[in-house]
Amino acid sequence: MTQCILVSGANGFVGNAMCKQAVHYGICVKGATRVRVEVPSCIESFEVGDINGSTAWTHVLRDVNVVIHLAARVHVMKDSEADPLTAFRAVNVDGTLNLARQAAVAGVKRFVFVSSVKVNGEFTAPGRAFTEADAPMPQDAYGQSKHEAEQGLRQLSSDMGMEVVIIRPPLVYGLGVKANFATLMHAVQRGWPLPLGSVHNQRSLVALSNLVDFIVTCITHPQAANQTFLVSDGQDLSTAELVRGLAQAAGVPARLLPVPVWALQAGASLLGKGDVVQRLCGNLQIDASKARSVLGWVPPVSVEEGLRRSMLI
Template sequence: MKNILVTGTTGFIGSSIRSKLCTLGYQIVSTQRNANYANELEFDLKKPFNLVEQLKNIDVIIHSAAIVHVMDNKIPIDETYQKANYEATIELAQQAVEAGVKRFVFISSIKVNGETTTGRLPFSSSDLPSPKDAYSLSKAQAEKGLLDLAAKTGLEVVIIRPPLVYGPGVKANFANLVKLAMRSFPLPFGAINNKRSFVFIDNLTDFINIAVYHPAAANHIWLISDDDDLSTSQLFRLIIQYSNSKAFLFNIPQDFFVRLCRLLGKKNIAERLCGDLQVDIKHTKEVLGWTPPYTAQQAIKKTVLSFISKY
């Protein structure tokens, strides 16, 4: 039995982590900006905090809280990410050391490796960091700070870099893809044959359970995915199939699609839909003996059916 603090439990990933670990019998404490219950701690990435006393009964911290999108234009974007994702993370870890917490699991991002694997091998945990924006830079800095702290103090640090996470309740980009595929009109993605790695939320939370207790997980960076990369056309066909949508895909040359997006000022959309972003999880599987419990097909079906039930 372990006492585990999970941050970011108001978000999609954090709430799923909490639910998974509760079912496994762990004693879970959550964080909230305004804590109201006995099993909650008040914690806000944007405000000073001192949790040393409250952390003295905690064995493991799973830190999933992060600022992903900056909404406040009054503060520079770089400064917001720096303070919330880097400085607050290191401060929490330092307080964890003072309180005697044994392990700190940090949910980072594959964006620390870079934005694309088009024209190169899949990302691996041994790659040098190559963050391209303020968000991924803040995550990379937090990773380095945590590993430095581990080396100095003995705190066990586990760093996880997931690609795009999806599942029932997901919002943002993946939800938009599902909505698009469920509309009854033709979609011009039939000839897009890229490869992208994703991770189903239940596969991620299954791995996090390994990260909580496995002795070999400590002080390393781990890449995970569904271990079944999909092209944009394959992804849309699966969503159409499981939603019984009347939409269908037609072919236009991928190069033409990319050029058209760029002419329309949508370069980022072209990269997400047509570019490669593959993750090599061979090392994770071999060292930790972990394989994703759900296939990509099972995961997408579960996600789409959940989406349909709500909309």
């Protein structure tokens, strides 16, 4: 049978790039979206409606060998839901396991689940990176829902024999990135002075191109079956170094003010922005050496090139 994959969330930041890259490698691609939206013209697209425990997937899964599950209720800083965990579970747990069960029944060989480093936790101690062997410690409803989905997938794999690959990326950046990373990019491009010159933390990131390349590796690599991987660029950056890298990519000077971290934290607390500053100043490092040792995977794109591609806007 010709290799054919299903990409859920095909219109998303990662999904769009995933579809294009898979087609580039000669893989047959089906793309699933919640509503009818524009997706890469090179793929066969399906509108499946809301993704939850009752979504029908049988017609989409016909002749599919591998599912790449990207669709999710994503993390937001200020959630308007009265019960965020229930809302996250409906999509990220029930929706994921419903698709996985139908995939197993349809004869899909492998289910690749893009989870999140938030399953491990929010921050690391200086010099201490997360690994796949660490006990999960999700700190919010999003991370908890991803953790529960991972647990359910492992049990389903044991019960039904379908191979499962779990990937936990940190912050993903690239062309079309949104949220806080996009805000930081625009501030750098506009030459705004940023009070981040004294932030000497260390954070792991992954370029969109690197994440997609790793997912492609996990489609067929025999050693990926039933494994969990953390993935990153392999070069951690402080927030100040990230700003300098973005400025270099944009061809503008980096305007960094050496404001003490304690002053940033105090000001942010007064403004109710403590979470934002905590993420800008805290450490979150991952050890992605398992991807190299088990799969022989090396990030094809450097941090510098990844930042340059992000700035092509």
